[in-house]
Amino acid sequence: VTRLVLAEWTKLRSVRRWVMTLAAVIGLTALVAVIEASSRSGDAEEGEPLEQPDFADELHFVHQPLSGDGSIVARVVSQEDSHEWAKAGVMVKERLEVGAPYAALLVTPDHGVRLQWDFGNDVAGSEGGATPRWLRLTRSGDVVTGYESSDATNWEEVGEVDLDDLASTVEVGIFVTSPMSMEIERQYGSSAVFEEPTLGEAVFDHVRLEAADGSPSPGDGEWRDYDASIEPGLGGSTESNGVFTLTGSGDVGEVWRPFGDDLVQTSLAGATVGVLAAAALGALFITAEFRRGMIRTTFAASPGRGRVLAAKAIVLGGATFGAGLVASVVAFLVSQASFRTTTRTPGLPELSLANPTVLRAVVGTAVLFALVAVLSLAVATIVRHPAVAIPVVILPLLVPAIVTTGLPLSVATWLTRLTPAAGFAVQQTIERYDTAIAPLVGLGVLAAYAAVALGVATMLLRRRDA
Amino acid sequence: MTPLPARRLRRALRAEWTKLWTVPSTPWLLAAAVALTVAGSAGAVAAVDTSQCPTPSECFEDTIKLSLSGIWLGQAAVVVLAVQAMSSEYSTGTIGSTLAANPSRRLVLLAKATAVATTALLAGVLGVLGSLVAGRAILPGNGFTRANGYEPLSLADGPTLRAVVGTVLYLALVALLSLGIATVVRDTAGAITGVLTLLYAFPIVAQLVSDPRWQQRLERYGPMEAGLSVQHTMRLDELPIGPWPGLGVLATYAGVALLSGLTLFQLRDA
Numbered sequence: 001v002t003r004l005v006l007a008e009w010t011k012l013r014s015v016r017r018w019v020m021t022l023a024a025v026i027g028l029t030a031l032v033a034v035i036e037a038s039s040r041s042g043d044a045e046e047g048e049p050l051e052q053p054d055f056a057d058e059l060h061f062v063h064q065p066l067s068g069d070g071s072i073v074a075r076v077v078s079q080e081d082s083h084e085w086a087k088a089g090v091m092v093k094e095r096l097e098v099g100a101p102y103a104a105l106l107v108t109p110d111h112g113v114r115l116q117w118d119f120g121n122d123v124a125g126s127e128g129g130a131t132p133r134w135l136r137l138t139r140s141g142d143v144v145t146g147y148e149s150s151d152a153t154n155w156e157e158v159g160e161v162d163l164d165d166l167a168s169t170v171e172v173g174i175f176v177t178s179p180m181s182m183e184i185e186r187q188y189g190s191s192a193v194f195e196e197p198t199l200g201e202a203v204f205d206h207v208r209l210e211a212a213d214g215s216p217s218p219g220d221g222e223w224r225d226y227d228a229s230i231e232p233g234l235g236g237s238t239e240s241n242g243v244f245t246l247t248g249s250g251d252v253g254e255v256w257r258p259f260g261d262d263l264v265q266t267s268l269a270g271a272t273v274g275v276l277a278a279a280a281l282g283a284l285f286i287t288a289e290f291r292r293g294m295i296r297t298t299f300a301a302s303p304g305r306g307r308v309l310a311a312k313a314i315v316l317g318g319a320t321f322g323a324g325l326v327a328s329v330v331a332f333l334v335s336q337a338s339f340r341t342t343t344r345t346p347g348l349p350e351l352s353l354a355n356p357t358v359l360r361a362v363v364g365t366a367v368l369f370a371l372v373a374v375l376s377l378a379v380a381t382i383v384r385h386p387a388v389a390i391p392v393v394i395l396p397l398l399v400p401a402i403v404t405t406g407l408p409l410s411v412a413t414w415l416t417r418l419t420p421a422a423g424f425a426v427q428q429t430i431e432r433y434d435t436a437i438a439p440l441v442g443l444g445v446l447a448a449y450a451a452v453a454l455g456v457a458t459m460l461l462r463r464r465d466a
Numbered sequence: 467m468t469p470l471p472a473r474r475l476r477r478a479l480r481a482e483w484t485k486l487w488t489v490p491s492t493p494w495l496l497a498a499a500v501a502l503t504v505a506g507s508a509g510a511v512a513a514v515d516t517s518q519c520p521t522p523s524e525c526f527e528d529t530i531k532l533s534l535s536g537i538w539l540g541q542a543a544v545v546v547l548a549v550q551a552m553s554s555e556y557s558t559g560t561i562g563s564t565l566a567a568n569p570s571r572r573l574v575l576l577a578k579a580t581a582v583a584t585t586a587l588l589a590g591v592l593g594v595l596g597s598l599v600a601g602r603a604i605l606p607g608n609g610f611t612r613a614n615g616y617e618p619l620s621l622a623d624g625p626t627l628r629a630v631v632g633t634v635l636y637l638a639l640v641a642l643l644s645l646g647i648a649t650v651v652r653d654t655a656g657a658i659t660g661v662l663t664l665l666y667a668f669p670i671v672a673q674l675v676s677d678p679r680w681q682q683r684l685e686r687y688g689p690m691e692a693g694l695s696v697q698h699t700m701r702l703d704e705l706p707i708g709p710w711p712g713l714g715v716l717a718t719y720a721g722v723a724l725l726s727g728l729t730l731f732q733l734r735d736a
Contacts, residue, residue, distance in 0.1 A: 017656075028663075032671055039675035186518035188526045188701065261676075269674050273667045280659040287655070291557065386655035387491075387550055391542040391662065398666045399538060403510070405673070406535065411513040 004302055004311035011285075012315055018284065022319060024277035025369060026327040032270030033331035037338035055119035057098040058250020060235030061091060061226040063173030064219045069212035071138040072172040075152070076107050077203040077243075078131050084110035086178035087252065088202030090135045092144050093171045094163070096226050103161045104175065104252065105135045105146035107202075115146040115159040120254035125158035131202075140212070142166045152206070172209065173223065176202045176246040180230070182258060182433055184409050191409050193433050195258065197230050197249045204244040258433035263351060264361045265427040267335030268328055271365050272401060272424065275372045276394060278320050282376030283389040285316050290384050305461045309381060313454060316377055317370040324369030328362045329353070357429045364426030364443055371423060371443070371450045372397065378453035381461055396420050409434065417442075420449045478568050478577035485564075486551055486581045495550075496589050499543035499637075503593030506536025508600040516609030523615045530629045531697040533601030533619060537633055540593050541640050541690075545661045547589075548582045548644035552727075553654040561736045571731045575649065579642055579724065586641035590634035598630065625699035632696030632713055639693065639713070639720045640665070646723025649731050664719075665690040682706045689719045 012018055066072070072090045079088045089106025103117040105125075113125030113133065125148050134149040142165065146158040178200025185192050211217040223244075229235035230250035237246045286309075289295040302308055336351055353359055372393065380389035400421040404412035416422055416436035425442025428435060437445070486492055511533055516522035555561040568574055602619050610616040621627050643664075648657040668688025672681050685691045685706040693716030696709040707715065 032667075032674065035671060035680075036674050036676075039677040039680040184518070185520055186514070186527075187520065187524060189528050189531065191518070266674060269670075272670045273663065276659055276663050276667075280655050284655050387546050387553075387658055390655060390658050391546055394659075394662050394666075395539060395542055398662075398670065401673070402666060402669050403535070403538060406532075407510065407513050408515075408518050 001307060001311060004307055005314055007298075007301075008308075008311045008315040009319075012319055015288075018281055021277050021281040021284070022323040025274045025281075025320065025323045026330065028277055029268075029270035029274035029324075029327035030330045030334060032273050033267055033335045036266060036269065037335050054255055055099065056251040056253060056255045057100075057119070058228050058230045058248075059087075059091075059175045059177040059252050060229055060237065060246050060248025061093065061096075061171070061173055061175040062223050062237050062244060062246060063091075063093070063096070063171040063226055064209070064221075064223055065169050066092075066139065066172045066209060066219065067169045069138075069140045070172075070217060071136055071210040071214075072174075072208075073134070073136045073210060074174050074204045074207040075134045076131050077205055079107055079109060079203075080178075080199075080201040081109040082178040082198040082200045083181055084108065085251070086176075086198070086200040087114075088176045088200065088204075088246070089174070090137050091173060091175045092137050092139055092163075094167050096171055098228065101163050101166065102252070103137060103144040103146070103163060105137050105148065105158060106175075107131055107133050107135070113148050113158060115161065116253060117144070117161045117163065119252070121161070122253075123159040126156070134206075137172070138210075139166070139170065139172075171226075174204045174207055174244060174246065175252075176200045176235075176248040177229070177250050177252055178248065179251040186408060190405055191407075193258075193409065199247055199249050201245065201247045204246065205242055207242065207244060257430070260430050260432060262428060262430050262432065263336075264332070264358055264429040267332050268361060268365050268427045270331050271324075271328065271368060271427070272398065274324070274327055275369060275397060278324070278369045278373040279376040279393045279397070280386070280390055281320065282316055282373035283380035283386040283393070285312060285373075286377055286380050287384060287386045287389065306458045309377075309454070309458055309461055313374050313377060317374050320373040321366050321370040324366035325363065327369070328365035332358070332362050360439065361427045361429055364439065367443060368423045368426055368446065371446045372420075375420065375446070375450040375453055378450060378457040381457035382453065393420075397423075404434075412436075417445070420446045422446060474568075474570070475573060475577065478570075478573045479580055481564075481568065482551075482574075482577040482581040483584075486585060489550075489554070491550065492547060492585070495543045495547040496585060499540045499547070499589040500593045500596060501540075502543055503536040503540030503589075504596035504600055506539040507533055507597035508536070508604060510535040511601050511604045512608070514608060516614060522609050525610075525614075526700065527610065527616075528698060528700045529601065529605055529610055529616055530619060530626050530699045533597050533605070534594060534629060534633050534697050536593070536597055537636065537694070537697075540589070541637060541665070542662065544586050544589055544637055544641050545644045545665075546658060547585065548641040549648040549654060549657040549661065551578055551582050552645055552648040553652060553657055556652045556736075557654060565736050572728065575645075575724070575728050575731055579645055582641045582645050583638045586638045587634055590637035593637075594630050594633050628709060629697045629699055632709060633694075635713060636693045636696060636716065639716045640689075642720040643689065643716070643723050646720060646725075646727040649727025650723065686712075687715060689716045692716060 074090050076088050087106040091104040093102040094100045105115050112127035115123040134152045136147040138145045144161045147155040149155045178198045180195035181198045183196050209217040209219040227235035229248050235248040376393045383389050396419045400415045400419050413436040422437050422442040423446030425437045426439045428439050516525050519525035644661045647660050651657040668684050669691050672684035692707050692712040695705050695707050695712030
């Protein structure tokens with residue numbers, strides 16, 4: 001096999017046109033990155049600084065101060081199913097200020113009981129539609145512990161949170177919030193995707209403070225309103241005989257940006273054009289042998305046809321992986337250099353090749369090139385003509401990316417999942433509203449296409465006359 | 467340039483037509499072009515429903531353009547057909563006999579262009595009519611009814627007729643562009659990859675760039691995007707380029723490709 005691989009490698013590197021095609025993989029990918037980067041620097045001149053916090057702190061909070069250690073206990077009687085991640089529960093918050101440290105124990109319509117703190121930390125409690133449910137947050141020094149119960153006698157610990165340097169007097173109380181929901185509307189031949197606020201509502205009773213020893217504490221006796229809903233006036237609260245009804249809108253926690261720019265994917269997107277060269281090379285690598293009758297010499301020298309194809313796949317995959325890696329690293333560096341001098345979307349990890357997510361996208365792009373070339377080799381072995389093989393490989397790769405704007409989002413999503421175009425998912429580094437498939441799963445779809453095609457090709461190659 | 471004698475042209479035409487239609491791949495590719503166009507159009511039409519809109523009458527869907535969208539796929543078969551008409555002469559060596567029989571390279575290319583464009587027109591007519599039939603059959607079931615303000619597709623409607631005729635012409639121009647590039651490149655794989663890149667890369671890059679001016683430029687001067695603007699029947703004032711000027715952009719590409727092909731054809735050894 002080593003000899004075979006060596007033979008195929010010699011063939012590949014000694015045809016000038018093929019080496020140029022490999023160079024085209026790099027050139028096309030980098031060229032698109034340069035075009036994209038230069039079009040973006042136009043933005044910087046007009047100046048659109050993106051300064052957004054990477055967390056949200058929007059809620060309706062009914063609170064009172066708690067000095068020293070103690071607990072807040074409440075029962076969530078019911079919660080409206082305004083959003084799968086609508087939140088209602090008890091909270092310890094250092095100050096009434098956006099971004100102040102907090103710990104919250106809450107119920108959600110679809111994700112059970114959760115203990116969350118400091119924007120982005122999350123521990124799951126019991127699952128399932130949990131109301132009515134008793135919730136308790138106990139503060140002891142810097143440590144806040146969450147308990148839940150269905151009957152107020154058997155308490156189960158959900159988790160423990162260490163809020164560093166928590167002030168001695170904090171605000172405790174009950175809160176309600178409900179995140180934006182995604183709406184898709186089709187008009188003028190394309191889909192508009194936008195977010196709409198939802199209004200969360202929940203009913204609480206048995207709201208009380210407890211002192212450090214567990215005895216009921218009167219607090220200062222007065223519950224105050226703090227409305228930081230996403231739109232002022234959306235939140236409200238009423239109280240009668242100890243039953244609180246709260247409404248609120250927004251989210252507390254890490255922000256999901258459904259419309260965020262995936263800067264890594266953008267910088268690598270030239271691969272959509274670069275794969276064309278990889279597909280052409282893959283097809284030519286075998287059809288040139290068919291056309292010139294070379295294949296008979298090849299098979300005379302090594303009658304194991306499956307092995308010949310395997311050697312071809314290894315050499316071709318290796319070469320396109322190498323060229324693809326150069327292409328994606330160059331494209332990434334070119335593009336990032338321009339991003340650094342222009343705008344940066346916050347909330348993204350530091351964009352360097354040392355970042356594992358970035359590295360996955362960059363190396364994954366090189367794997368993508370290799371898989372497309374091998375897929376093309378296999379298809380070309382099946383159809384034995386580059387004129388058929390190249391469009392058969394290229395069309396399913398590119399057309400989904402082009403038609404997605406005109407088709408409904410759900411159709412576009414399925415088209416991306418089921419075609420070899422799924423492989424491009426490996427370039428994603430953030431989750432957006434239009435994310436169709438997980439990065440490695442997408443690459444797996446493409447790999448499956450390549451593997452099946454290679455299997456059929458081996459079978460036909462053995463069965464047919466050369 | 468001397469005027470072309472009609473008889474020699476007729477003979478060259480007959481020769482090219484015979485060559486094109488006596489290889490088994492031509493009917494297959496023609497069938498593939500029609501089938502891909504109709505299937506793509508039917509799929510696109512079936513995917514869109516008025517229930518996706520705020521209200522059925524507020525869809526503002528360009529149902530004609532939607533019904534013709536299979537051309538995105540069908541054109542690939544026409545590209546293959548047109549490229550092969552020239553490149554297979556080089557790969558099989560018949561170009562030598564062709565030029566021995568008819569030494570005027572201008573005539574050979576003109577005859578090839580006519581044969582290829584006629585075949586593409588045929589594919590276009592069949593594919594577009596099939597797409598329209600599919601659209602007529604599927605659209606009302608998805609809520610695009612007269613009650614919601616959508617007249618059934620009809621060739622008697624001016625903009626519809628323009629879109630239909632324009633799409634057929636689009637296909638012929640794509641064939642000429644392919645033939646021109648194939649004459650320059652003289653290699654099947656290279657020419658097909660080149661044409662497909664030229665067609666599909668522009669819209670992809672246009673989606674990428676964030677600057678709207680660049681986006682507009684790419685959409686205005688990309689051969690496929692510009693050429694297919696002839697399919698639009700709604701909100702024409704918002705198009706990057708008008709229907710006929712857009713087709714003109716594609717015609718310019720095809721013309722430049724054919725002229726470069728002719729120049730190189732006349733300069734180079736076969």
